Amino acid sequence: MKFFIVFAILITIYKTKTTSLLTGTLAQNTTVLINEKQEIKEIDVLRQIINQETIIRLALVKDVKAVVDDMDSLKTRIASSETAVKSLNENVTNIHKDLNNNSKRTCEKEGVNYQGNCYYFSTSIASFKDAMGACHLIDAEMVELQNAKEEKWLDLQFRLRGYQTHVWLGASDVQQEGKFISVSNAEELQYIHWVKGQPDNIRGIEHCATYWIRRKGMNDAPCHNKYNYVCKTNIL
Structure with missing residues (x-):
């Protein structure tokens, strides 16, 4: 009878230890699974961050390339504009030369x-x-x-042309x-x-300047009077 009692006690102890071992193993396995899931989750988050950074970097590279392309295009346009401006300046210079030559030829005929x-x-x-x-x-x-000097030369020209009284001056x-x-000006x-x-x-109406031929000097006269005049332009 005592043997059966001892045997039962041993069986109970064995079951208790086995249960404890199983429980401990299960808890340990559960903890490992939780940790693994957490690590997987963290890895996923890290992967997403890396992916986002990669996307951003690619976008930045694309933007930088676009800026570089724009700068190259701008340099090309600037160079083209500089060439066009140079050509325009040359054309303007040639036009001025032509105008001066025409002015000189016209002056020789009419002035x-x-x-x-x-x-x-x-x-x-x-x-x-x-x-x-x-x-x-x-x-x-x-x-x-x-x-x-110019006054003396003009006075001679007035007399050569038979101007009698006054010649308008631009003042x-x-x-x-x-x-x-x-x-x-x-x-x-x-x-x-x-x-x-x-x-x-005189009489408060003399507001325009003339050259008074007889007296060889400047004079003021009514602006509505009618006199000879001289037009002057630079041809250099």
Whole structure:
């Protein structure tokens, strides 16, 4: 009887240990599986990150290549533009030469060339406004006295052409009484040689400058008067 009791106790102990071992093994296996799943999950996350970085890098490489291509294209266009500008400048230079040559030929036929300027002397009289308009039609300005040498030369030309009284000069004080300025650039005159007592603005209506042939100097006169005039343009 005692033998059976001892045997039963041994069986119970064996079952208990076996169960404990199985439970421990199962728990250990479960832990391993959990860890493996966690590692797999982390690997998947890492793989996704790597994939995203790869995509970003590829996109950056593509963008950089596009920028480089754009820069190369821009350099090509700039080089082409520089060539076009150079060609245009050469054309403009040639046009200027042609215009100057034409101006010189025209001046030889219709005007007088003096010190790099062409002077067109009128054959009729006109008001100051009409004289200014006539000069603009031939791309010129009303003559202004630049120095004593030019004044002396012009005085001779006036007398040779039989001009009798006055010749319009490109100056007026219509904006401010007593302050004669150039009608070509609205600046003060570079050279003045008024006849003694001039300008006198008689009756308050003398606002345009003339060259007074008889007295050899500048004078002010009513702008509506009609005198000869001279148009001047640079042909250098």
